Amino acid sequence: MEKITSVHNEKIKKWTLLHKKKYRDESGLFLVEGEHLIEEALKAGCVRAILFDQTCPFAFEHLIQVTPEIMRKLSANVSDVHLIAVCAQTQKEPLYRRRAVLLDGVQDPGNLGTIIRTAVSFGYDAVICSKTCADLYNEKTIRSTQGAFFHIPLIRTELVDALKELQKDGFVISATALDSSVPLQSIDASEKMAFVFGNEGQGVSEEIQRLSDQRVRIEMDGFESLNVAVAAGIIMYRFQ
Amino acid sequence: MEKITSVHNEKIKKWTLLHKKKYRDESGLFLVEGEHLIEEALKAGCVRAILFDQTCPFAFEHLIQVTPEIMRKLSANVSDVHLIAVCAQTQKEPLYRRRAVLLDGVQDPGNLGTIIRTAVSFGYDAVICSKTCADLYNEKTIRSTQGAFFHIPLIRTELVDALKELQKDGFVISATALDSSVPLQSIDASEKMAFVFGNEGQGVSEEIQRLSDQRVRIEMDGFESLNVAVAAGIIMYRFQ
Numbered sequence: 022m023e024k025i026t027s028v029h030n031e032k033i034k035k036w037t038l039l040h041k042k043k044y045r046d047e048s049g050l051f052l053v054e055g056e057h058l059i060e061e062a063l064k065a066g067c068v069r070a071i072l073f074d075q076t077c078p079f080a081f082e083h084l085i086q087v088t089p090e091i092m093r094k095l096s097a098n099v100s101d102v103h104l105i106a107v108c109a110q111t112q113k114e115p116l117y118r119r120r121a122v123l124l125d126g127v128q129d130p131g132n133l134g135t136i137i138r139t140a141v142s143f144g145y146d147a148v149i150c151s152k153t154c155a156d157l158y159n160e161k162t163i164r165s166t167q168g169a170f171f172h173i174p175l176i177r178t179e180l181v182d183a184l185k186e187l188q189k190d191g192f193v194i195s196a197t198a199l200d201s202s203v204p205l206q207s208i209d210a211s212e213k214m215a216f217v218f219g220n221e222g223q224g225v226s227e228e229i230q231r232l233s234d235q236r237v238r239i240e241m242d243g244f245e246s247l248n249v250a251v252a253a254g255i256i257m258y259r260f261q
Numbered sequence: 262m263e264k265i266t267s268v269h270n271e272k273i274k275k276w277t278l279l280h281k282k283k284y285r286d287e288s289g290l291f292l293v294e295g296e297h298l299i300e301e302a303l304k305a306g307c308v309r310a311i312l313f314d315q316t317c318p319f320a321f322e323h324l325i326q327v328t329p330e331i332m333r334k335l336s337a338n339v340s341d342v343h344l345i346a347v348c349a350q351t352q353k354e355p356l357y358r359r360r361a362v363l364l365d366g367v368q369d370p371g372n373l374g375t376i377i378r379t380a381v382s383f384g385y386d387a388v389i390c391s392k393t394c395a396d397l398y399n400e401k402t403i404r405s406t407q408g409a410f411f412h413i414p415l416i417r418t419e420l421v422d423a424l425k426e427l428q429k430d431g432f433v434i435s436a437t438a439l440d441s442s443v444p445l446q447s448i449d450a451s452e453k454m455a456f457v458f459g460n461e462g463q464g465v466s467e468e469i470q471r472l473s474d475q476r477v478r479i480e481m482d483g484f485e486s487l488n489v490a491v492a493a494g495i496i497m498y499r500f501q
Contacts, residue, residue, distance in 0.1 A: 131371065135488045135490075135491060138484075138486060138487070138488060138491075139487060139488070139491055141483070141484040141486075142481045142482065142483070142484045142485060142486055142487055143481060143482055144482030144483060165488075167486050167488075168486075169484055169486065172484060239498065240501070241382045241383060241501075242382065242383055242384035242501060243381070243382070243384060244378075244381040244382045244409055244412060245382060246378060246381075246382055246407050246408075246409065247378070247379060247382055247494070248375045248378060248379070248405075248407075248490065248494075250375075250488065250490070250491055251375060251378075251379055251490055251491055251493075251494035252494075253491075254487070254488075254491035254492075254494050254495055255494050255495055255498045258479065258495045261480070261481075261482060
């Protein structure tokens with residue numbers, strides 16, 4: 022088994038760079054922390070190496086024992102982490118059967134991860150993100166999915182193209198909007214449905230709203246303000 | 262108008278301590294950052310002083326001009342903040358008419374704030390927190406409410422007592438639970454309803470589940486994992 026004891030080791034220096042999107046994009050790698058998430062990553066077959074500083078609960082071909090100092094350098098968390106996996110960005114091919122989620126500029130990694138988690142729990146086929154969304158491989162995104170990250174196709178693409186493809190395939194696209202929208206209760210289920218949720222401040226962009234088949238709003242009483250992951254949960258539940 | 266230029270000023274030193282729950286509890290004060298939240302705090306009448314380092318958009322009897330250095334010391338955020346209000350912990354008296362939320366050990370301030378925001382948007386009467394919940398006056402809690410914090414009675418108390426009081430008052434209490442629970446769709450609306458949501462890892466405690474009138478689960482497909490603020494949103498929407 023490999024052992025690394027220096028924080029100046031070339032591999033460690035390279036992997037530390039994976040906290041930045043630029044290096045994740047260049048290398049096609051990302052980091053996953055903690056036993057539960059690594060277990061899900063192993064099931065998904067995307068783990069390339071597992072680093073540990075105490076004991077490792079996993080039997081895996083590429084284990085590396087490192088020092089607590091290296092762990093602290095590699096970890097995105099303040100609290101102690103004892104297991105970190107280096108993973109490859111291998112995405113599942115989507116199969117659009119009946120339900121999809123489109124995200125138009127969701128910027129908070131916690132919201133993005135929470136929406137992915139909800140999509141898996143309600144059996145959605147895929148989550149399609151605009152290029153203006155938070156990075157899928159951000160450590161907070163992955164952590165917020167609670168492992169769901171590895172159980173659903175996640176696409177990052179031009180949203181306009183993805184929306185038109187889904188429409189050709191018979192999907193009815195509903196975009197969330199406050200103005201000129203119909204209440205959620207008034208919408209009937211279709212065989213194939215896709216829902217668009219927007220940026221935390223701006224909502225769904227004008228262009229995407231215009232291309233969508235309908236605009237929908239969640240009925241509210243007064244304050245009219247919902248977190249995007251909560252709004253997505255309410256709509257995804259209704260049409261799961 | 263008062264001016265403070267030293268980070269060693271006694272008031273500044275005292276207010277900096279308000280990042281810690283202990284000092285918030287002792288002083289009955291808390292800090293609020295940014296124009297939008299301070300505007301809501303002003304409407305609620307709980308602002309005691311407003312500190313600014315550039316210009317202040319508010320006419321208020323107690324304005325204090327400070328340096329950018331003091332702002333950075335007082336702010337909980339990394340990015341630049343130019344307005345901070347010192348506020349008093351004055352809570353609205355609850356009036357239980359038809360809908361309430363009880364939180365049993367919700368630990369993440371972001372989740373707590375998001376649930377408060379949702380409760381206001383769906384017209385709930387109050388959010389009642391166990392003493393094991395995240396602190397209401399945590400900066401992240403307040404920020405996650407997006408201003409809703411100042412629009413609803415927020416109670417921190419012994420949850421068992423609060424639950425029994427609500428039952429005496431005719432409220433039907435539903436606790437979320439995976440086991441021995443009925444699907445959400447099967448529950449009919451009652452005139453007075455209260456919902457209990459639990460800790461992110463452990464859910465609602467056994468004792469609270471036992472005292473509740475029914476246990477409810479959100480129907481899911483496979484992964485069976487929802488963020489507590491999303492679960493709360495789905496149920497609060499259904500019975501708003």
